[in-house]
Amino acid sequence: MTNRTTLIKIAEAAGVSLSTVDRVVNRRGGVSPKAEAKVLEWASRLNLDRKIFRSHLRNLRIAVLMQSPHNPFYQAMRDAFSDLSTTLADLSLTCFLHYIDVTDIPATRKKIEEVAESYDGIILTCPDDPRLSDALRLISGRVPVVTLVTDLPNSGRIAYVGPDNRQMGRVVGELMGRFIGPGGGDVVIVLGMQRIIGHEEREMGFRSVLRERFPNCRIVLSLESGEDPARAGEVVAAALKNHPGIRGIYNVSAGNVAIAGTIEEMGLAQEIVMITHELTPSRRRLLRDGVLDAIIDQNPRQEALRAIEVLGRHFQRAEPKGSETEHTPFDIFIRENCPALDFR
Incomplete structure (x- = not known):
């Protein structure tokens, strides 16, 4: 032709x-x-x-929808997209960041519908809500969608790029069971939002391993912070007062500084095993101080790069390809292999 x-x-x-x-x-x-x-x-x-x-x-315009960079992980993700300008130029893509409030589903849906009118592709991370999946399915036939970090499998997306969240949860379960030891104890899970699939999958993997291998570690509460760091500290403080047998805390998302502060104020820093995600500067300090016991860290730069490459391949193909999954690796950090101050 x-x-x-x-x-x-x-x-x-x-x-x-x-x-x-x-x-x-x-x-x-x-x-x-x-x-x-x-x-x-x-x-x-x-x-x-x-x-x-x-x-x-002209360069294709890609809308990137994610949480505010007030969240340290999304700050790193923002920086990753900014640092990849050379790769973007090679693929004739230009990314534009849009910040969304994941607790406000109507506003997030409105933003999705708005960017679909003026962008050539969408990369996004948001909760698995039917209203959002419906909106994305309506536009996915004309605007390719890539889900990042957490999936929306019913959105019509061309790919999910990010870690295997269930596997990460299983790794945390293995670490928690071994760190607490044979005596076991009560364990609390703190989610950001249950309807974020990545958080749900981490919880599922975590529960599976404790049930299979460490039955003396009993999950007594599964709490939600609403992605609000201050609230994370508050719900953990209430849990510790009501359940004095708590020996482990798995924080799936934000609020580690507030939770650590609560643990230290109650004099429990050496009695509670705490494991979380993402090696930010503040969490690195908590890890070195022994308040945090382990951190599961994903690589936002690699995730951003792979999402961009997926869209690049999509636009370069003469024929469209079916949905795909690009799982990205993750690292385990304890005090002994904690990186230096200039890590990020």
Whole structure:
């Protein structure tokens, strides 16, 4: 199929003139944003000579939707996308970060619908809520979606990129059981949000290992912080007062500083095994001080890079590929292999 034939078919499908398509392709200007978006939409939907057509266009615009960088992990993720400018240029992609409140589902859905109108692809991390999956399925036929860090399997996404969260939870369960020892004890799980699939899968893996190998470690509470660090400290303080036999805390998400402060104030730092995720500077200090016992760390730079590469491959293929999973590796840190201060 010639390039001109491709442009004619796009013009017919989009309901615009051939000259309009030509202006978009050759970046001559004079085309309204709405018309340009329609041309790009139909080029993607019809999948006509995608590689040839896209090579004439401006860089593809990718919307990255994630939590605020006030969360240290998402701060690292933000920096990772910023640092990958060379890779983005090589793939003719430009990423634009949009911050969402994962506790506000209607606002998150509205943001998804907004970016779908003006971006060529979406990378996002958000809760597994039917309203969000429905919105993504409606747009996934024309705008490729990649889920990052935590999956939305019913969203129509072309790929999930991130760790095997169930395996990470199993690793934590193994560490918790061994650190507490044969005598066992009560254990508390602190989730950010139950409906974030990554958190749910970590809890499932954790529970499975304790049930299989460490039956004396009894999970007495599964709490939610709502991704609010201060609330994480509050719910743990209440749990410790009501359950004096607690020997282990698995914090799946944010709030480690607040939880550690509560443990230290109650004089329990040497009596409670605490394990969490992501080796931020503050958590590294808690690990070296012996308040935290282990940290399971994923690599946000590698995750960002793989998500970008997935979209790059998608746009370069002449034919679309089915849904895929790109599991990324993770590391285990204890006090003895804690990296130096300039780790991040």
